[in-house]
Structure formats: C-alpha cells, structure tokens
Amino acid sequence: MDLHFLDAVPEDAEREAVDAVLGPPDSGWDGGTRQASDLRFAEGGHVARGRRDLLLPALHAVNDRVGWISQAALDYICRRLTIPPAEAYGVATFYAMFSLKQRPRRVVHVCTDIACAAKDSASLCAQLTERVGEPGSEDGEFTWHESPCLGLCERAPAAVSLQAGDPPRYSVAAPANVDDIVPAPGEVPAAEASAAASANGHGASGNGHGPSLDGDRPQRRTTFSPETLPGPAPEPPPHAAVPQAGDPDLVLLRRIGVVDPTSLDDYRANGGYAALREALRLGSAGVIREVSDSGLVGRGGAAFPTGRKWDGTAKRPETPRYVICNADESEPGTFKDRVLMEGDPFSVIEALTIAGYANNAAMGYIYIRGEYPRALWLLENAIELARARNLLGTDILGTGFDFDIEIRRGAGAYICGEETAIFNSIEGLRGEPRSKPPFPVERGVFGKPTAINNVETLVNVLPIVLQGGPAYASIGTGRSTGPKLFCVSGAVERPGVYEVPFGADLRELMEMCGGVGTGSDGRERVPRAVLLGGAAGGFVRGDELDIPLTFEGARDAGATLGSGVILVLDESVDLTAILVRIAAFFRDESCGQCVPCRVGTVRQEEALVRLSQGTGARRTDLALLREVGDAMRDASICGLGQTAWNAVESAIDRLGAFGPQEEPTL
Amino acid sequence: MSTPVAIGAPRRLVEATVDGQVVRVPEGSTILDACEEVGTDVPTLCYGDTLTPRNACRVCVVEVEGARTLVPACSRKVEDSMSVATDSERVRHSRKMVLELLGSSVDLSTTPGIPEWNERYDARPERFGPRAEPAPMGEREARRAGEHTVGDGMAAETVEQPTKIDNDLYVRDYGKCIMCYKCVDACGEQWQNTFAIGIAGRGFDAGVSTEHDLALPDSACVYCGNCIEVCPTGALMFRSEYEMRQEGTWDEENQSQTTTICTYCGVGCNVTLHVQENEIVKVTSPHDNPVTHGNLCIKGRFGYQHVQQRRHD
Structure with missing residues (x-):
C-alpha cells in the first residue's frame, strides 16, 4: 500500500x-x-x-x-x-480514554452515572470544579472528566485516577471525596520529554533510534504498577463487595474472600482446575453436552443458550476458531464481573480454557474494559502463573491440547460490550457493531467462528462440568437454571454482589441486602423505584417487589433482568435528572453508525431536558419520545439503539415520571 | 462473431413474498433486489450500487415475518419462504422517523428524493424544534468521544458547520453529510485504495475526516473524485458546481449530459460531461461501466479545462 x-x-x-x-x-x-x-x-x-x-x-x-x-x-x-x-x-478518536491533544499525565474519571448520581456525585463534581476548574480543563497538574459508570456502584460515588508513566499507575477512590482525588502540589511528575517538539511534528532529533532498545529493559509482567497512586485510602479487598463472602452454599462466589486472588496454589487448593481436568476427561463433545443439558443461558443480558452457541461454533468447518470472554462490563449499575475477576481471577482463566477446549479453539481473548485497572492487573498475573504451570500454552496438562489467552483492554466505549463491536475492536477497527447475520458462530473475530461469552456465564461452566449438566439444571426454576449474580446498589443497607438461585423475588433479595434502611434524617426510606437490568433495562415501582427474579418472571412482569442490575432509588432522588443522565449516556455511547440511534439518542435527550425543566409542550414531547423510541427499538443496528429507550419508557409508563398518561396527540 | 459471455455458476432460485407477491430471485440476492424485481420502490440513501452495503441509514428497512426488529433491505439476503412487508405501519413509522431525524440534523437541500419521500411518509423534520446554530469551523472535529454538554433542549442540534474549501477541485460540506460511509469505502479498499479519509469521533459527533482533520492538500488525497461520485447528498461537490450554486447560476434543467471516452490514457474510461451553456460544469462516470464502475482518476474527473480553452478575442 x-x-x-x-x-x-x-x-x-x-x-x-x-x-x-x-x-x-x-x-x-x-x-x-x-x-x-x-x-x-x-x-x-x-x-x-x-x-x-x-x-x-x-x-x-x-x-x-x-x-x-x-x-x-x-x-x-x-x-x-x-x-x-x-x-x-x-x-x-473512537475511544473516550485516549486523547489526541496534549494533556496532563494524571486523568481522573469521576463517575456521574446512575448509582453515583444517586449518591450525590454532583456535589463531588461541584467541589472539583471549584478547586481545579471545569472538567476537561488541562492547564493544571491533572485533568478530570465526568465518566459513565465505573462499575464501583457498591461504593458510590466513585473515581478512578490513571497516571501515565513507566509503569503507569492508578488509584481507585470509592467512596470518593475531593481531597483523595486532587493530587498534592508537585505530586504528578512532569512529562519525560518536551512534548511540544512532537506536538508540531518537527522534533529536533534525527530519524534514527533513541536510546538502546535491544531488550535490556525488563519486560513488565503487568500493565499497571502494583503500587497505587497516593491519595485515597487503599481499595478494600474484592470480597468487601460480597456481603455473603465465606458462605459455604455459594457456587459462583464461593472462593471470593476465601482464596488469595494472586495465588494459583491457593486456587488449586480450593478446587481450582478440577473442572478443567474433568473437561479434558469428558472430551469436547461431552463438555458441550453437559453445558446444553444444564440449560445455562448467557448472563450478559441477552440470555442466549450457551450450549447452542458452543455447539454451533464447534461444528463449523472453518479454522482457527476463537473463544472470547466479554469482560467489557459497562452496563450502568453492573459490577459482578469486576468482582469475579478481582476476587477469583483464575476461575475466569480456567473457564475460558474449558470453553477453548470445548470449541476446539486456537486462541482465547479476554476483552476487559479500560476502567478496571485492578481486575486487569489480577488477570494478567493469573495468566502469567497459569502459563508457567502449563495450564495455558502447548500440550496443557500433557493432553496435547494447545490453548493460550490474550487480554485486550478497551479504552472507554460502552458499545464495545456488544459482541460484534468487540470483534472490530480486537481487530484494530472502530468498535462499531456489525450487521447480523452472519452471526459470531459463523463469522466472528478475524472472520472465523467465535464463541463469545460474558464473564459470569463462563464461570458457571465450572460447576456445570463438575456437577454435570442435569444436576445444575435442577437449581432454579423452569428455563432459568442455576445460580445468578445480582448487582445491588443505590438505597439499600448492604449494597454488593449477591448470589441467589433463580427463583427468589425482588423483595427477598432486598431483604438480604438489609432493606432500604433509614435515610440521613433518620427516617425510614421508601423505595420509589428499582432499575432492573441497567440503563438498557427498565424501572419497576417500589411497590412491585413481588416480581420473580427469573428470566420468564421478569418478562411476564414487563421487565428484564438484563445484566443483573438492581438499583434502588428512594424518594430523595430526582428521577427526571436520572432520566436525563440515562439519555446523555446513550447519546455519548452511541457509535454513530446508524441514524435511528445516532440522532434518536440526541432527540431523546433534548425532549427529556425539556420535560424535566417544564419548558416544552408536555404531551407533544411525550409523544415525540415514544415515536423516536419506537424507531430506535425497531430500526437500529444493534442492542444499544434498540434498548436506548427502554428505561425512559418504563419510567414514563410505570412510574408516571412526567405525570399521568394521556392519549398522545400531536 | 460469437463472443463467449461469462455467466458464472448457475444459482439456485429462492422464493419469497414481497407484500404478498411471490418473487423468485437467485440465491444471494438482497431483499432490495427482490423488491426491484416486483417493482416495489424502496427508498435508499446509504446504499451504493457499486459498493458493499453498510446499512447505516436505515431508510430502507422492511418487516420480515418472524424477525424481532426491522431489517435493512439493502443488505439482508433473501431466504426461502421469507415473507417481506415493505409498507406496514412499523416500516412506515421507522422510515418516517429516519427521514425526520436526518432532516432535522442534516442539510438535505441537495439530496435527491427527499421531498418526495417526506411527503410519502408524512415526515416533518421541523417538529423537533428550531435548528441549533451551526458549529464554528473545526469545533465538531475537536469534540471528545463520550462527552458532550447537555443543552437546554430548546433547539434541535445539527451537524451543520461551514463548508471546507481547501483546494481548487472539490469542496466538503459536512453539514450535508448523513454518514453513509460511501466516500470512505470508495476512497479505501473498495475502490481507490488511497485511504485519505476515515470516520473519526463517535456518535452524533462522528464525521468523515482526514487524519487530525488535516486539509486535503496535506492529506493522502489524490483527487480522483470517486468520493464525489458516490456521495448521495451533495456534501462532496465539484468546486465549479459549488460556486455556481453560491452565485445562483447552477441550472440543472438546462444542462446536457454527454458520455464519451476519456482521452488521457489507454484504459478507456467513460466520462459523462455535464455541460451548461457550452461549459463543462462537472464530470461523472457511468456506474454500469464494467471496467471502471463509475471510478475515474484526477485527469478524467477534473482535467477538462483544455476542452474549453477558447479564444475569446
């Protein structure tokens, strides 16, 4: 070329x-x-x-x-x-975490999404603005941005600081206060070299090499330095997000808080890699049979049967085949995959290895969102240790099975959680979803058959292989089999990740979390609304707590479990502001490929702003929202546009967010 | 004289129904092909007859029985016993909304078909409110992905911005750009392999751009003009046409089109000369030419001045 x-x-x-x-x-x-x-x-x-x-x-x-x-x-x-x-x-320019303009080395991402907004991230942002200037101002020692959900909802409001360097460093402040986030004067090191020279493209040095690059620099094992940035208190251990930690009845979370997430020996001493041995004994067809019999369906939101996906991929004649772990957990209010990756990273590696074996794949990728530095660090460490013990690489456990895993880090794009957008992102293209068909099982990453599964889905494969599919299928109800993780945040006493067998209802789960408790004024709080399934899910009223938390139960109630988000809002929250935030989120995160989503999310936000400020004609705007929403749902390329109106619709219809419903007329 | 004609391997026919009408098309045909076969008009904007469909605009959506969402006719292949509705309420609603969303955010004044389609689908783009002020030059390109300032909702935001005029041959008016991706595909691997432009940014702030928004003379552009050939909205336009439109002298009614053969080299590309008042005002190329498919090089596209070097004394 x-x-x-x-x-x-x-x-x-x-x-x-x-x-x-x-x-x-x-x-x-x-x-x-x-x-x-x-x-x-x-x-x-x-x-x-x-x-x-x-x-x-x-x-x-x-x-x-x-x-x-x-x-x-x-x-x-x-x-x-x-x-x-x-x-x-x-x-x-597609990714929010990259900058093509010079900026300070430290960038602070302050979450202003639903869960953090409900915990007053607005005042944190106001304090930051007062102390250091508007978001995005780049003349100080650091810069800050308002961020979509950082997946730290149980400790809202949250902020993640990233500092460029060799090695780069990070810190997590959650719950964050302004003193943790603003670095001390002189704390952020100046740039290594004069960046001005490269900014205008005419550096003084010649066309040759700089310092020696002949491999004498020690290869870093992990991307981020294990030493976090000074400022906030050390991040609590991963199991702090799991109130049930240590409960022997847990299946998916059973090792969290029990094993050291950095130790392979600890993992193996607690049943780790027994499932891989069993899988290798069963043979790949045997594993797929067990997964099919288990009735496992995807936990990322779409609930597609995993056995069918694997069977389809494994039967394709094209090679090489790939397996991908979708760890781009970005649905606002979702943090279960982070907790799994941080608390039990080897289980993710083992499960993806089993997926690779079952699908006869040459290679596995873990696509993790860029806002998860600790999970990234722990996974990198886990892969390194697994390779050293021949649990990854060639001839795994002496069985002749070759498989390896590479981590790919996203860079701030919710859309890259869409399965075909992940393929494009991995391939070095813009993270725009592809049109389906063809489906990933036929043509996935690099145009080859690909099985792509969410982190939680994969981790479910371990008990399936160990117990057998039918035993697993006996857990839960009807078509919702097995245990399920729920990400509970907002106005509850004990937010966190909860594991319950399918079948519990919303009230039982809220009771496990200690209920909504009392507000700061000492009065009993009243749940006004619960957001089920994240921004792409929908609201139910605070008096609808009898909804069964199963796929069919939620569907019958006109709701969705989505990625397992249960975000409780009490009376103190400004619901219309939350709706504007949701609309702004979808506008920011639309890839821009198709018209209904690209422009529809903008018009949705404009109408919601008018409605929340009472500046437009209410009935006209409600009708307009519905018309735009129907077109987004029906004519968008991918799930982002198709669901961008779900939460707003449910707030209008179920919660009566903008007053009682009338026949829309224009 | 008998010339062998390559007809390719025989293709199986698949049978489907379009609005209740049975149609048989070769396997691999799109729903759009099937609609053409039965004479059903489907509006298209981002579809290009010489390019792989991107199905980005969604104005061609149709309802396929059993499908959860509407599907783009331009790219979805016809399957056996598929039942397609092209004028159902869902289809009409989505087409109307696409026309309104585009019409309210993009300047469609030079896009053929729009007035007719707006009428057919009762699309009224103005109901989203008054249009916001166009962005100053370079402002949209400087926006960061994943960030925007929430406005007051009192004006409908648009993609309008000043026309980029940075060379003598053609202008780029991205206020008219519907993001059909056709220019990018024509510039890139589907035709020209120059890769001077790509899609940059994200969401509503995405746009067609050279690297770092460089001016065209500093970019990889070779001025083949194949992007202009495929642009459906007039966002990319001959500078001659742009200037005549600005002066109010552009008069398409009184232009003749003459297709002839380019005289520059031996390839023999077809050029269609658009002539107004005995002056060539722009050059296109027929898309059905089996060799060039509407593509030209800088000489065929822009090198016509010698034809009209007349003595004026």
Whole structure:
C-alpha cells in the first residue's frame, strides 16, 4: 500500500512504548532507520498488516506512557503496522480514554452515572470544579472528566485516577471525596520529554533510534504498577463487595474472600482446575453436552443458550476458531464481573480454557474494559502463573491440547460490550457493531467462528462440568437454571454482589441486602423505584417487589433482568435528572453508525431536558419520545439503539415520571 | 462473431413474498433486489450500487415475518419462504422517523428524493424544534468521544458547520453529510485504495475526516473524485458546481449530459460531461461501466479545462 505519512518524529518515550508492544522495526519500511537495502527490497507489508490487531494495544502503550497520543506517535504506529493514518485516527478518536491533544499525565474519571448520581456525585463534581476548574480543563497538574459508570456502584460515588508513566499507575477512590482525588502540589511528575517538539511534528532529533532498545529493559509482567497512586485510602479487598463472602452454599462466589486472588496454589487448593481436568476427561463433545443439558443461558443480558452457541461454533468447518470472554462490563449499575475477576481471577482463566477446549479453539481473548485497572492487573498475573504451570500454552496438562489467552483492554466505549463491536475492536477497527447475520458462530473475530461469552456465564461452566449438566439444571426454576449474580446498589443497607438461585423475588433479595434502611434524617426510606437490568433495562415501582427474579418472571412482569442490575432509588432522588443522565449516556455511547440511534439518542435527550425543566409542550414531547423510541427499538443496528429507550419508557409508563398518561396527540 | 459471455455458476432460485407477491430471485440476492424485481420502490440513501452495503441509514428497512426488529433491505439476503412487508405501519413509522431525524440534523437541500419521500411518509423534520446554530469551523472535529454538554433542549442540534474549501477541485460540506460511509469505502479498499479519509469521533459527533482533520492538500488525497461520485447528498461537490450554486447560476434543467471516452490514457474510461451553456460544469462516470464502475482518476474527473480553452478575442 502506498500510504501517506506525516514528517513527524516521535519522542523517544513514544517510540519505546510502541516498540515494547511491537518489537523493534525490521527496516526503514516499517518505521526503522533507513538502510541501504531498503532501496532494493520492500519487505514485510503483509506481515505488518497482519498485525493490525495490535493497533489498540499500541495506542494504549503510548497513552499509558505519555498520557496522550501525539501526531508523531500515531504516525509511528501507522508506519509500524502499515495502517493508513486516517483509519488509525478514526480508531483513536473512537475511544473516550485516549486523547489526541496534549494533556496532563494524571486523568481522573469521576463517575456521574446512575448509582453515583444517586449518591450525590454532583456535589463531588461541584467541589472539583471549584478547586481545579471545569472538567476537561488541562492547564493544571491533572485533568478530570465526568465518566459513565465505573462499575464501583457498591461504593458510590466513585473515581478512578490513571497516571501515565513507566509503569503507569492508578488509584481507585470509592467512596470518593475531593481531597483523595486532587493530587498534592508537585505530586504528578512532569512529562519525560518536551512534548511540544512532537506536538508540531518537527522534533529536533534525527530519524534514527533513541536510546538502546535491544531488550535490556525488563519486560513488565503487568500493565499497571502494583503500587497505587497516593491519595485515597487503599481499595478494600474484592470480597468487601460480597456481603455473603465465606458462605459455604455459594457456587459462583464461593472462593471470593476465601482464596488469595494472586495465588494459583491457593486456587488449586480450593478446587481450582478440577473442572478443567474433568473437561479434558469428558472430551469436547461431552463438555458441550453437559453445558446444553444444564440449560445455562448467557448472563450478559441477552440470555442466549450457551450450549447452542458452543455447539454451533464447534461444528463449523472453518479454522482457527476463537473463544472470547466479554469482560467489557459497562452496563450502568453492573459490577459482578469486576468482582469475579478481582476476587477469583483464575476461575475466569480456567473457564475460558474449558470453553477453548470445548470449541476446539486456537486462541482465547479476554476483552476487559479500560476502567478496571485492578481486575486487569489480577488477570494478567493469573495468566502469567497459569502459563508457567502449563495450564495455558502447548500440550496443557500433557493432553496435547494447545490453548493460550490474550487480554485486550478497551479504552472507554460502552458499545464495545456488544459482541460484534468487540470483534472490530480486537481487530484494530472502530468498535462499531456489525450487521447480523452472519452471526459470531459463523463469522466472528478475524472472520472465523467465535464463541463469545460474558464473564459470569463462563464461570458457571465450572460447576456445570463438575456437577454435570442435569444436576445444575435442577437449581432454579423452569428455563432459568442455576445460580445468578445480582448487582445491588443505590438505597439499600448492604449494597454488593449477591448470589441467589433463580427463583427468589425482588423483595427477598432486598431483604438480604438489609432493606432500604433509614435515610440521613433518620427516617425510614421508601423505595420509589428499582432499575432492573441497567440503563438498557427498565424501572419497576417500589411497590412491585413481588416480581420473580427469573428470566420468564421478569418478562411476564414487563421487565428484564438484563445484566443483573438492581438499583434502588428512594424518594430523595430526582428521577427526571436520572432520566436525563440515562439519555446523555446513550447519546455519548452511541457509535454513530446508524441514524435511528445516532440522532434518536440526541432527540431523546433534548425532549427529556425539556420535560424535566417544564419548558416544552408536555404531551407533544411525550409523544415525540415514544415515536423516536419506537424507531430506535425497531430500526437500529444493534442492542444499544434498540434498548436506548427502554428505561425512559418504563419510567414514563410505570412510574408516571412526567405525570399521568394521556392519549398522545400531536 | 460469437463472443463467449461469462455467466458464472448457475444459482439456485429462492422464493419469497414481497407484500404478498411471490418473487423468485437467485440465491444471494438482497431483499432490495427482490423488491426491484416486483417493482416495489424502496427508498435508499446509504446504499451504493457499486459498493458493499453498510446499512447505516436505515431508510430502507422492511418487516420480515418472524424477525424481532426491522431489517435493512439493502443488505439482508433473501431466504426461502421469507415473507417481506415493505409498507406496514412499523416500516412506515421507522422510515418516517429516519427521514425526520436526518432532516432535522442534516442539510438535505441537495439530496435527491427527499421531498418526495417526506411527503410519502408524512415526515416533518421541523417538529423537533428550531435548528441549533451551526458549529464554528473545526469545533465538531475537536469534540471528545463520550462527552458532550447537555443543552437546554430548546433547539434541535445539527451537524451543520461551514463548508471546507481547501483546494481548487472539490469542496466538503459536512453539514450535508448523513454518514453513509460511501466516500470512505470508495476512497479505501473498495475502490481507490488511497485511504485519505476515515470516520473519526463517535456518535452524533462522528464525521468523515482526514487524519487530525488535516486539509486535503496535506492529506493522502489524490483527487480522483470517486468520493464525489458516490456521495448521495451533495456534501462532496465539484468546486465549479459549488460556486455556481453560491452565485445562483447552477441550472440543472438546462444542462446536457454527454458520455464519451476519456482521452488521457489507454484504459478507456467513460466520462459523462455535464455541460451548461457550452461549459463543462462537472464530470461523472457511468456506474454500469464494467471496467471502471463509475471510478475515474484526477485527469478524467477534473482535467477538462483544455476542452474549453477558447479564444475569446
């Protein structure tokens, strides 16, 4: 390909960061020093393009190292991978966590989503604005942004700080107060090199290499430094989010708080890797049979039968096949996958390995959202240890089964939780969903058959393999089999992740959480509404607590379990403000591909703002919302647009958010 | 003289119904093909006859019996015994909303078909309120993914912004862009392999852009104009056409179109010269040309000045 590059020279730190991911360049053709032989041979174009999937890791590497992606750095990545700069620019600008403008090294993401808004994130933001300026102002030592859900809802309001460097560092403040977030003067180190030189693309250094890159830098095992940033109190251990921790009747959460999440030995001493041995004994068809018999359905929100998905993938003639663990948990109010990955990371690795074996896959990916630094650290550690013990790699446990796992980190895009958007994101394209059919079992990542499952779904496979499918199917009710995790947050006494067998109703679960308790004024709180299933789910009234928490029970009640969100709002919460926040969320997170979602989410937000401020014609705006919502649901490409109106609709119809219903007329 | 004609492997026919009418089309045909076969008009915007469908605009959606959502006719393949409704209430509603959402956010004044479709589907884009002020030059491109300021809802936000005029050959008026992806696909691997433009940003703030929003002369653009050829809205326009429209002298009614063969090289591309008052005002190329499919190079597209170098003395 005859590509057009800028004449920009990357800083040494930028080049080093990219080369740490891609290895040193081979020739002048892929960004190295020009050699005499380059004039006679042009090699490596196909090989470089075949590594397009390393675009996202390379962008992360630069962003992690210097805090932003300069023109020169992007250009260097493009040369290394033979990617047209316009395409790479399109990818980099797709993700909220990347910046293509110079900014301070420390970036603080302050969650303003539903659960945190209900815990007054607004006053935290107001204090920050007063102390350091508007969000996004970049003239100080750090910058801050309002963020969609950070998955720390049980400890709302939450903030995550990320600081670029070698290595990058992070800290989590939850519940956050402003003193934890604002660094002390001089705490954030200045940039390594003068970034101004690369900003205008005319650095002073020549076209050669910077410091030696011949591999004498120790290879880092994990992306983030284990040493967190100073400021907030140390993050509580993962099991702090599991009020039931230690209960011997737990299935999915049984090891959380019992094992050390960094220790493979501890995991094995507590039943770890017994399921993989059993799976290898059963054979891949046997595993799929057990999973099918178990009645397991996907826990990410769509509830598709896992056995059918695996059977479909395993039967495809095309190779290689892939398995993917969808850990891009971004549905507002959802944090169960974070707790699983942080509290029991080896179980995720073991379960994905079993999935790889059952589907006869060559390779597994874990796609984890960029806002989960601790989970990322623990998974990286787990994979490293599993490889060292031959639980990943070639000839696993001496059975001839080869399988390995790579982690891919998202960079701030809710849409990348959509299965086909993950494929595009992994492949180094913009995270836009693909049109289905073809379905992932036929053509998934890299155009090959792919089984993609949510973290919780995969972790369910371990007890299925150990107990057998029929025994697992005897747990729960009807078509909702097995245990289920619920993410309870908002106005409850003990928020956290709860495991219950399918069949409990909403009231029983709320009682497990200690009920709504008393407010700050000492009066008994009244649950006004419960958001089931996240922003893509829907509200039910506080007096509808008899709804059974099963797929069919929720459906019969006109609700959805979605990803297991149970977000309780009491009378103190401004419901219309929450609805505007939900609309703003979907507007921000729409990929922009299809018209109903791209423009519909904007019109939905505008109408909700008018309704909440009482500035428009109420009946007209309600009718308008319904018309836009119906078109989004019916004509959008993917689940984001199709569900972007669910919560708002339920708030209008069920909660009477904007007054009693009337026949809409225009 | 007998010339062998390649007809390809025989394709099985699949039978489906479109609005109750039975239609048999070769396997692999789209619902749009089947609709054409029975003479049912389906509006399309992002569909391009020479490009792989992106099904982004959703104006061609139809209702397939048994499907949970509507499906895009331009890309969904016909399956045996598929039953398609092209004018059901759901279809009409979604098409109307797509037209209204686009009409309220994009300048569709030079998009063919819009007035007729608006009438057919009773689309009234103005009901979303007065249009917001266009963004200043460069402001939309500087927005960050995943962030926006919530307004007061009193004006309908649009994608309008000043026209980018940075070269002598064509202009880019992204206030007219419906994000059909066709220019990007034509510039990239489907035709030109130049990759000068891509989709940048996210959501409502996404747009077609060169890397870092560079001006075209600093980008990889080779001025083949194949993006203009596929643009359905006039967002990409010959500078000559743009200037005549600004002056009010553009008069499509009184233009003749002459298809001839480009004289520059031996490929023999077809060029269609649009002539107004004996001056070439723009050049297109027939999409049904089996060799070039409507694509040209800078010479065929823009190199016509020598034809009209007349002595004026």
